[in-house]
Amino acid sequence: MANNSKIAIVTGSAQGIGYAIASKLASNGCYVIIADVTAEQGEASANQIGNDRATFVQCDISQENEVQSLFRQVIASHGRVDIVVNNAGIIRDHVIWKMTTEEFDAVVRVNLRGTWLMCREAAVQMRAQKSGAIINIASRAWLGNPGQTNYSASKAGIIGLTRSLALELGPSNIRVNAVAPGLIDTPLAQALPAEVQAKLIAAQPTRSMGKPEDVAEAVAFLASDHCQFMTGQVLYVDGGKSIGAGV
Ligand SMILES: NC(=O)c1ccc[n+]([C@@H]2O[C@H](COP(=O)([O-])OP(=O)(O)OC[C@H]3O[C@@H](n4cnc5c(N)ncnc54)[C@H](O)[C@@H]3O)[C@@H](O)[C@H]2O)c1
Numbered sequence: 688m689a690n691n692s693k694i695a696i697v698t699g700s701a702q703g704i705g706y707a708i709a710s711k712l713a714s715n716g717c718y719v720i721i722a723d724v725t726a727e728q729g730e731a732s733a734n735q736i737g738n739d740r741a742t743f744v745q746c747d748i749s750q751e752n753e754v755q756s757l758f759r760q761v762i763a764s765h766g767r768v769d770i771v772v773n774n775a776g777i778i779r780d781h782v783i784w785k786m787t788t789e790e791f792d793a794v795v796r797v798n799l800r801g802t803w804l805m806c807r808e809a810a811v812q813m814r815a816q817k818s819g820a821i822i823n824i825a826s827r828a829w830l831g832n833p834g835q836t837n838y839s840a841s842k843a844g845i846i847g848l849t850r851s852l853a854l855e856l857g858p859s860n861i862r863v864n865a866v867a868p869g870l871i872d873t874p875l876a877q878a879l880p881a882e883v884q885a886k887l888i889a890a891q892p893t894r895s896m897g898k899p900e901d902v903a904e905a906v907a908f909l910a911s912d913h914c915q916f917m918t919g920q921v922l923y924v925d926g927g928k929s930i931g932a933g934v
Contacts, residue, residue: 688739692718694765695910696757698748698805699775701728703873704824707899708772711907713740717770720761722746724775748775748801758808767816770910771809773802773845774824778875780834791837798841799848806852810861819861820910823849824902827869827925842867846921853919862918864909869925872896892927 701723779790813819
């Protein structure tokens with residue numbers, strides 16, 4: 688790790704979009720903390736990126752004490768936190784009349800409360816440093832998706848959180864933005880029946896699925912010094928689906 692490396696925490700980066708974000712930030716010269724609830728895959732992902740550029744810390748972001756401990760460990764080791772990417776998220780899909788209260792609570796607890804807990808610790812440290820960038824991973828689904836009342840609400844909450852936090856932290860030279868991915872080619876999408884995949888792709892203005900790397904590029908831009916005057920924004924990486932026009 689170079690002395691001038693930026694220190695980045697990426698939650699939920701043992702796999703999927705988070706892993707692509709961690710890899711991209713590491714290849715841009717950051718030292719990355721892979722913070723994930725899953726230990727085995729998290730360790731493997733840190734090894735894959737390289738132990739001089741990444742390390743794994745086990746953390747369930749929905750647990751206040753684990754989030755506080757994560758920040759304590761990172762600050763003890765590195766003295767600062769320059770970039771926090773709140774990517775960890777879960778789904779528990781059902782139409783509302785079949786959704787249990789537990790499914791609602793689980794999604795809001797991880798996606799919204801977990802992201803808020805991470806933002807609070809990041810704010811304390813970054814205000815002391817007078818610098819930092821926070822990127823929250825929302826979803827195009829915040830605009831509405833049948834079967835996802837819990838998930839849409841949690842992601843809409845993340846956007847409200849992002850905008851309010853940008854106002855609170857702007858005076859301390861800290862930027863807070865969100866990325867809203869659309870249909871991304873992850874194991875989740877690959878698990879859908881072929882005809883469902885085809886239907887979803889046909890509804891995309893680009894007639895394509897995005898790749899985890901497409902999301903990572905947007906996050907890397909928002910984390911970089913090339914975007915000093917952008918805060919409180921939502922950047923869509925969704926093949927144009929959020930435009931909402933008929934296709
Ligand atoms: N895949 C898509 O098409 C898509 C679209 C829009 C938004 N998103 C969002 O992007 C993010 C990543 O999605 P993905 O498809 O890569 O998901 P994924 O399920 O492949 O990976 C999620 C990661 O988060 C970790 N995680 C889950 N709960 C956690 C917790 N409580 N604490 C810490 N880590 C936890 C998991 O262990 C896993 O490594 C999520 O926030 C998701 O809502 C995904």
